[in-house]
Amino acid sequence: MSRSKGMPAARPSGSLSMTGRSRLLALLLVLCLLVAISMWAVTLGTVRIPLRSVGNAIFGFDGSREHLLVMTIRLPRVLAALLAGSALAVSGAIMQAVTNNPLASPGLLGINAGAAFTVVLVMTLFGTGTSDIYLWYAFFGAGCAAIVVYGLGSFGLAGQSTVGLVLAGAIVATFLTALTSAVLIFDQSTLDTVRFWTAGSVAGRTMAQAAAVAPYILIGLAAALLLGRHLVTLSLGADAARSLGQNPLAWRAIAVVLIILLAGSAVALAGPIGFVGLVVPHIARLTIGVDYRWIIPFSALGGALLVVGADTVGRMLFTSQNFPVGVIIALIGAPFFLWLARNKAGGAT
Amino acid sequence: MPVNDKNTPAKLTGQCVSIAYGQHRIVEDLDLIVPERRFTALIGPNGSGKSTVLRTFAGLMAKADGTILLDGHSIDTLSTKEMAKRVGVLLQGPVAPEGLTVRDLVQQGRYPHRSLFGRWSEQDQDACEEALMLTGMTTLADTALDSLSGGQRQRAWIAMTLAQQGEVLLLDEPTTYLDLAHQIELMNLITVLVHKHGKTVVAVLHDINQAARYAEHVVILKGGKITAAGPPDEVISAEAIADVFGVKSVIIRDPVAGTPLCVPL
Numbered sequence: 340m341s342r343s344k345g346m347p348a349a350r351p352s353g354s355l356s357m358t359g360r361s362r363l364l365a366l367l368l369v370l371c372l373l374v375a376i377s378m379w380a381v382t383l384g385t386v387r388i389p390l391r392s393v394g395n396a397i398f399g400f401d402g403s404r405e406h407l408l409v410m411t412i413r414l415p416r417v418l419a420a421l422l423a424g425s426a427l428a429v430s431g432a433i434m435q436a437v438t439n440n441p442l443a444s445p446g447l448l449g450i451n452a453g454a455a456f457t458v459v460l461v462m463t464l465f466g467t468g469t470s471d472i473y474l475w476y477a478f479f480g481a482g483c484a485a486i487v488v489y490g491l492g493s494f495g496l497a498g499q500s501t502v503g504l505v506l507a508g509a510i511v512a513t514f515l516t517a518l519t520s521a522v523l524i525f526d527q528s529t530l531d532t533v534r535f536w537t538a539g540s541v542a543g544r545t546m547a548q549a550a551a552v553a554p555y556i557l558i559g560l561a562a563a564l565l566l567g568r569h570l571v572t573l574s575l576g577a578d579a580a581r582s583l584g585q586n587p588l589a590w591r592a593i594a595v596v597l598i599i600l601l602a603g604s605a606v607a608l609a610g611p612i613g614f615v616g617l618v619v620p621h622i623a624r625l626t627i628g629v630d631y632r633w634i635i636p637f638s639a640l641g642g643a644l645l646v647v648g649a650d651t652v653g654r655m656l657f658t659s660q661n662f663p664v665g666v667i668i669a670l671i672g673a674p675f676f677l678w679l680a681r682n683k684a685g686g687a688t
Numbered sequence: 689m690p691v692n693d694k695n696t697p698a699k700l701t702g703q704c705v706s707i708a709y710g711q712h713r714i715v716e717d718l719d720l721i722v723p724e725r726r727f728t729a730l731i732g733p734n735g736s737g738k739s740t741v742l743r744t745f746a747g748l749m750a751k752a753d754g755t756i757l758l759d760g761h762s763i764d765t766l767s768t769k770e771m772a773k774r775v776g777v778l779l780q781g782p783v784a785p786e787g788l789t790v791r792d793l794v795q796q797g798r799y800p801h802r803s804l805f806g807r808w809s810e811q812d813q814d815a816c817e818e819a820l821m822l823t824g825m826t827t828l829a830d831t832a833l834d835s836l837s838g839g840q841r842q843r844a845w846i847a848m849t850l851a852q853q854g855e856v857l858l859l860d861e862p863t864t865y866l867d868l869a870h871q872i873e874l875m876n877l878i879t880v881l882v883h884k885h886g887k888t889v890v891a892v893l894h895d896i897n898q899a900a901r902y903a904e905h906v907v908i909l910k911g912g913k914i915t916a917a918g919p920p921d922e923v924i925s926a927e928a929i930a931d932v933f934g935v936k937s938v939i940i941r942d943p944v945a946g947t948p949l950c951v952p953l
Contacts, residue, residue, distance in 0.1 A: 439785075571785075571788075571792070572796055572799050574784075575782070575783075575784060575793075575796065576782065576783060578743075578748055578777075578779050579782055581747075581748055581768060582746060582748060582775075582776070582777035582779070583772050583796060583797065583799040583800060583852070584767075584769035584770075584771065584772030584773065584799055584800030585768065585799060586768055624787070628787055629785045629786060629787040629788050629792075630788075630792060
């Protein structure tokens with residue numbers, strides 16, 4: 340349905356909103372970019388594999404070395420980056436809406452750290468295995484961290500303080516990261532396995548791992564898309580939302596479950612990649628406005644694009660192929676975001 | 689236009705309503721009648737419980753005791769959604785996310801009318817266009833709220849409550865922070881809504897003379913209790929003002945509207 344029926348009234352320069360058509364264009368542009376970079380990423384590596392062979396490997400696997408390389412190393416890596424990136428960005432977008440706090444993100448509020456800690460703890464206690472085993476531990480850790488932050492900073496309550504929530508999140512994140520480091524210091528063998536993972540890495544993911552996590556992330560993303568309209572209502576504040584017939588507590592609870600599902604899955608798959616959940620929703624907001632019906636899909640595509648892009652850049656610069664994508668994202672993401680924020684802030688209002 | 693309340697059916701009724709914050713009771717045994725298709729003003733000094741009463745009648749705050757009836761049925765039996773279809777609420781100092789346009793906000797007014805994942809209907813669109821037109825916001829529909837003046841922003845929020853298409857509007861200090869012209873504009877809008885569109889409006893007002901001039905039913909609150917309720921002519925007297933506000937005054941006739949006008953000594 341068309342939202343902006345008629346009336347192409349002149350938009351004052353202070354307005355950050357766009358019409359439905361230009362939003363759709365922006366979304367399509369990101370999608371095209373994402374597809375292009377993902378395809379390029381699969382061809383890239385110590386051995387260059389032409390796109391045609393990649394297609395053959397997917398649709399007509401013949402067991403050759405080249406096809407094996409595509410199906411067991413290249414493609415899982417790209418898929419892991421796509422899944423983790425979209426999940427983290429969307430969970431960040433939902434968090435920012437629910438807490439009415441532009442600083443909220445699964446990284447800053449300790450959700451990622453909680454998931455990472457439980458995964459590392461379980462690895463240390465019970466040895467290392469495949470990713471799907473850790474998924475539920477990651478959910479559990481993310482959920483516990485969310486509850487603790489909720490308790491400390493009155494997460495989601497009316498009249499919450501922005502600073503209190505961020506402070507609580509920072510404390511929990513720092514504490515859990517320190518605990519994770521402490522556990523790893525005493526357990527050298529686990530450290531060797533998860534060293535890259537704890538910095539956020541998609542290297543060495545298997546197809547089975549990506550496939551184990553994919554359903555959760557896809558369900559989470561689909562639910563988040565349907566949540567968009569309700570997030571706009573929620574962002575008007577608890578009283579206004581209630582007076583419009585929304586049950587803010589119920590929708591907050593649904594949102595928190597989605598946050599834990601998405602962030603937990605992403606961490607189980609690719610480790611606690613920071614920055615994506617904070618920055619991508621902001622980029623979305625700066626680009627297409629404050630409507631969560633658009634921010635959610637834009638964040639999903641943008642997050643995937645950021646992680647795949649950063650990982651590909653890392654693989655080009657450091658041919659060892661194991662440079663953690665989390666580090667690259669912070670390196671290229673931070674200056675880019677500063678540039679964007681400064682430029683947009685200078686241009687608008 | 690003085691109206692005799694006794695002939696007007698009650699739209700909202702509170703019976704023995706008590707409201708408490710924790711152990712502390714703010715309002716005790718309040719009996720409030722809001723006449724249908726009339727403009728009711730709630731006045732009283734700061735801390736008299738006006739906003740608390742409004743919030744409770746809007747179903748936004750739990751009451752400790754008593755019954756609130758909407759068309760004779762307890763509001764406790766209404767779901768949040770049912771309530772939102774019938775009662776629009778505008779609280780003090782509402783804040784919208786930065787960059788949200790007037791149209792985005794007004795469309796939120798359709799929230800209670802849409803099913804969980806329902807599509808945007810022709811009816812929703814018409815309700816929004818009408819709300820924008822009534823509030824004179826049509827030309828500003830695609831402007832971001834934060835780039836509007838205070839008066840325009842207030843009208844945009846009222847447009848949202850109008851898009852809900854409820855019979856009742858509850859407004860908490862709608863004229864505070866507005867300049868004189870915007871205050872008059874808003875009061876005229878309320879008058880139109882009541883007389884042309886049959887809405888029942890309850891507004892918390894700070895300005896006694898504004899209440900006297902525009903409202904047909906005035907309720908004076910003091911310390912969580914109603915000290916007087918009725919048409920402005922009956923309710924607003926020098927004694928009542930002295931008793932409730934502790935201010936000595938004379939009451940004269942408003943030379944324009946003929947309503948009581950309170951002039952402090």
